[in-house]
Amino acid sequence: MSAVARANRLTPYMFLAPATVVLVFALLYPIGYMVYASFLDWSPSQRIGEADFIGLRNYANLLTDAAFLESFWVTIKFAAVVVTLEMIIGVGLALLLDRNIRGLSLLRTIFILPMMIAPIVVGLMWRYMYHPTVGIFNRTIKNLGFEQGIPWLSDSTWSFIAVVIADVWQWTPFIFILALAAMQSLPRSALEAAEIDGANEWQKIVLIKIPLMMPVLIVTLLLRLIDAFKVLEVIMVLTNGGPGLSTEIVALRIFRTAQEFQELGEAAAMSNLLLIMLMALTIGMFMYTKIQEARTARMLKAAQAEDE
C-alpha cells in the first residue's frame, strides 16, 4: 500500500480521535465510575479505593428511605404538572398564532429569552418576585386592598405552585416554538382540501392539524419531560427543596446528599436510579420515532402505488 493511501485510510480515525478521547475519559468513564461508586460507603475525604464495598445496601437504604421516596414522588409530580401545563399552553398559543402577522419573528425572539438566561438567574428573579414584602406579587395583592399576601415560598402547597409557575414561564416557549415550526411545515394541500369541504377552524384543528402534528408533539413532549427531570438550579435558588421536602426533587437531593451529608455512595445510587428512569424514557422515545418513521414510509409507498 502506498504512503498516500495509508494516510487516507487513517484520516477518518484522526478526525474522530479527539472526540472519542474526550467522550471516553470525561463522560463514559465517569458514568461507569458512578455505577461502581453506588456500591460503596464513601465519603469525600477518602480515595475511592479506601471506601468499603457494601453491595446493594445503598439501594436497599434508598428504597426504604421515606425522604428519598418523597423526593422521587415530588420529581414525578413536578415533571407531570409542568409538562402538561406547558404542552397545553404552548400548543394552544401556537394554534392561535399560526397566521401571517407582522412581528411574529420578533415575538419568537422574545420568547427564547427565558430559556437562554442562566437557571440560577431565573431562580433569582422569581425569588425576588415571590418575596413576602418587596415582591411584586404580594405588593400588588396589598395594593388591591387585601390584608394578607400569599406565602409563596413558606407554605408547602404554594411553594410547589411557585416552582411550577417559574418553570412554565421559562419552558412553555420551547413547546410553542417547536409546535409552531411543525404547524408551519404542515402540507397546505390538506388544509386547503378541508376548507373546500367546508371545515370550520375548529374542525381543521382537531381533524387535521393536531393529528398531522402528533409525531412532532410526542417527541417534543418527551424532550421536555427528560429536561423536566433534570431541573435543579431554579428550584435550588427558589426554595432549596423546602419548606420541608415539598419541593425537593431528586437532582437536588443528590446534590445535598453529596455536598451536605457527604454520602457519595448514596448520592451515586440515587444518580443511578434517576439515570435508569431517564434511560427508559429516552429508549421509549427513540422506539416511538422509529415506529413513526416506518409508518410514514409505508404510507408514502402506499400513496405512490395508488398514484400509479
Added chain:
Amino acid sequence: MAASTEKQNPAFYALLAALVVMSVGPIALMLATSFKMNVDIYDESVSAFFFTPTISNYETVLCNVLWYEPAHVDYCDPTFGRALGNSLFVAIVSTALTLVIGCMAAYALVRFKFMGRGTVSMTTLMMRMVPPAVLLVPVFGIWTFQYGLDQSHMGIILVYTAMNLPFVIWILQSFIVQVPIQLEEAARMDGANPIQVFFMVVLPIIKPGLAAAAIFTFRIAWNEFLLANALLGRSTRTVPVTIVNSITEYDIDWGVIMATGMLLAVPPIIFTFAASRQIITGMTAGAVKG
C-alpha cells in the same frame, strides 16, 4: 393564503401584548431593580419601575475592575470581578474546543460513513438525557483523585466539552450532509489534502451550523452551576457559583444581586437578539426534522 394584511381581531393583539409583557416582565423587573437603591427596594411607596436610578449596585459588583474608586464602596470585594473573568475564559475556551473537536468528528462520521446517522442520533439522545447532577459524584471523584484537575479551569473545561460534544456533533452532521461532495472532490483534484479540504471548503459552508452550535455550547458553559461548584476553588470560581454563595445567607442584598444576575444574563440576551434564527434552528432540529 391571505396576504400579510390579514385583518386580526383587536383581542388578538391584546393577547400578543400580554404574552410579550409576561415573558419580558421578570427580566425587565430584574433590570430595573439592578438600578435601584436598597432603600427604594424596601420602601413600599416607591414604584417597581419609576424611581431615581443609580449605578451604585454595578459599582459595588465591579469595584475591582473599575478605573476609579466608587465613593460608597467601603470594602471592595474582588470575588465577582474575578469570577467574571473566570466565566469568560471557561466559556470561550470550552466553546472553541468543543467546536473544533466536534466539527472534525461530525465530518468524519458523514464523509467516511463510519456509523449510520441512526447510531449517532441515538447516542446524542442518550447523552442529552444525562443530568449534570448524575455526573456530580463521579466527576468530583475522578477529577480530584485521578486526573488531579480539581480547582483548575482545565478540569471544568474538559467537563463542559464532553457534555456538549454529542449535541454539537449531531447538529453539525446535519449541516455537513448538505455540503455538495463535488465541491470537495474538485478541491482534492486541485491537490488539497483532506485537512485543507475540511478547512477551506467545508468550514465556510457550515457557518450557520457552527453559529448554532457555538451559542448552545457557550450558554451551557456560561450558565452551569452544579459541576463548577463541585470542582472549582475560591480563585477559579465562575459567576453562577458566586451568585449562589451570596444568596445562601439569610439577608439578601437585592440591588447588588440583581446587578450580578443582570451581568450574567447580558451575553445570552445579546446572542438571542443577534442570532435568534440559528437558535431556533438548533432547537427545532431534533424534533421537527429528526
